[in-house]
Amino acid sequence: MPAEISGLRMTRQRWEVYRLLMEQRDHPTANDVFIRIKDRLPNISLATVYNCLEALTAHGIVRQVNFDREPSRFCPNHEEHGHFHDRRSGTIHDVSFKPGINLADVLDLPPGTVITNVEITLRGELPASPIAH
Amino acid sequence: MPAEISGLRMTRQRWEVYRLLMEQRDHPTANDVFIRIKDRLPNISLATVYNCLEALTAHGIVRQVNFDREPSRFCPNHEEHGHFHDRRSGTIHDVSFKPGINLADVLDLPPGTVITNVEITLRGELPASPIAH
DNA sequence: CCGATATCAAGAATAATTCTAAATCCATTT
DNA sequence: AAATGGATTTAGAATTATTCTTGATATCGG
Numbered sequence: 001m002p003a004e005i006s007g008l009r010m011t012r013q014r015w016e017v018y019r020l021l022m023e024q025r026d027h028p029t030a031n032d033v034f035i036r037i038k039d040r041l042p043n044i045s046l047a048t049v050y051n052c053l054e055a056l057t058a059h060g061i062v063r064q065v066n067f068d069r070e071p072s073r074f075c076p077n078h079e080e081h082g083h084f085h086d087r088r089s090g091t092i093h094d095v096s097f098k099p100g101i102n103l104a105d106v107l108d109l110p111p112g113t114v115i116t117n118v119e120i121t122l123r124g125e126l127p128a129s130p131i132a133h
Numbered sequence: 134m135p136a137e138i139s140g141l142r143m144t145r146q147r148w149e150v151y152r153l154l155m156e157q158r159d160h161p162t163a164n165d166v167f168i169r170i171k172d173r174l175p176n177i178s179l180a181t182v183y184n185c186l187e188a189l190t191a192h193g194i195v196r197q198v199n200f201d202r203e204p205s206r207f208c209p210n211h212e213e214h215g216h217f218h219d220r221r222s223g224t225i226h227d228v229s230f231k232p233g234i235n236l237a238d239v240l241d242l243p244p245g246t247v248i249t250n251v252e253i254t255l256r257g258e259l260p261a262s263p264i265a266h
Numbered sequence: 267c268c269g270a271t272a273t274c275a276a277g278a279a280t281a282a283t284t285c286t287a288a289a290t291c292c293a294t295t296t
Numbered sequence: 297a298a299a300t301g302g303a304t305t306t307a308g309a310a311t312t313a314t315t316c317t318t319g320a321t322a323t324c325g326g
């Protein structure tokens with residue numbers, strides 16, 4: 001366990017939360033993390049999971065993703081990306097821009113606008129997998 | 134008051150909620166609507182405001198907009214557009230794509246993906262108004 | 267006008283998240 | 297190593313936006 005990541009001192013709990021997000025990249029909720037992490041930290045509390053996720057988020061180590069008013073989900077992907085929620089499977093997928101595309105270039109914003117944060121969420125259906133039939 | 138809009142039967146309450154959203158396009162929350170609408174409907178309940186907003190949303194007459202986990206906001210703008218939250222003033226502005234830009238063209242999605250819903254939210258700072266100095 | 271159905275109102279219930287207070291941990295100094 | 301002080305963890309209470317429940321009220325077709 002590193003002593004710190006991005007200036008955030010690592011504790012056992014923060015490290016295990018971070019590790020779980022890195023290993024299970026399906027955008028779990030705080031409660032999902034709480035349930036899954038009990039293998040390794042049987043005594044952790046839900047409040048601590050929230051604390052850890054908040055600390056990791058505040059330091060830019062993980063990203064909080066919201067779909068409408070559903071429970072927040074968390075992912076450790078640093079690339080600028082959006083999220084696609086597949087109605088059919090209920091799974092969430094990272095979506096990036098096509099190479100060379102810059103968000104500021106496609107949006108109609110006054111010149112000089114500073115964008116500090118972007119959230120793009122999509123819902124729909126992915127095509128049936130070409131491998132699957 | 135029309136008998137219905139987009140297949141939704143208009144009631145006094147729904148009509149006033151709708152009218153308020155059309156007239157005050159600053160993306161109010163349900164509670165904002167509740168407070169503002171008391172002039173016209175002193176006996177309306179917050180639950181009814183929620184009911185009306187839900188009915189209007191379900192019929193595509195207004196749109197529910199979420200910023201992180203803040204209270205939902207509502208707007209009657211039907212154009213495909215995103216929302217920019219200006220940190221300096223706290224105001225929310227509609228943002229559209231530049232003419233000719235199609236979201237599906239700039240995102241890296243598998244061919245055949247069906248997008249049913251898009252939400253784009255931005256945070257940042259608008260430039261100081263060029264008129265203002 | 268009458269009955270069926272939809273809507274409204276008031277307050278209780280829900281659920282995600284945050285807060286509180288006490289216990290514990292950890293790094294540093296004595 | 298013990299003491300100190302600050303950060304972290306824990307458990308449970310509190311908060312808050314929203315939804316649900318129930319009974320009352322309004323509305324529509326006949």
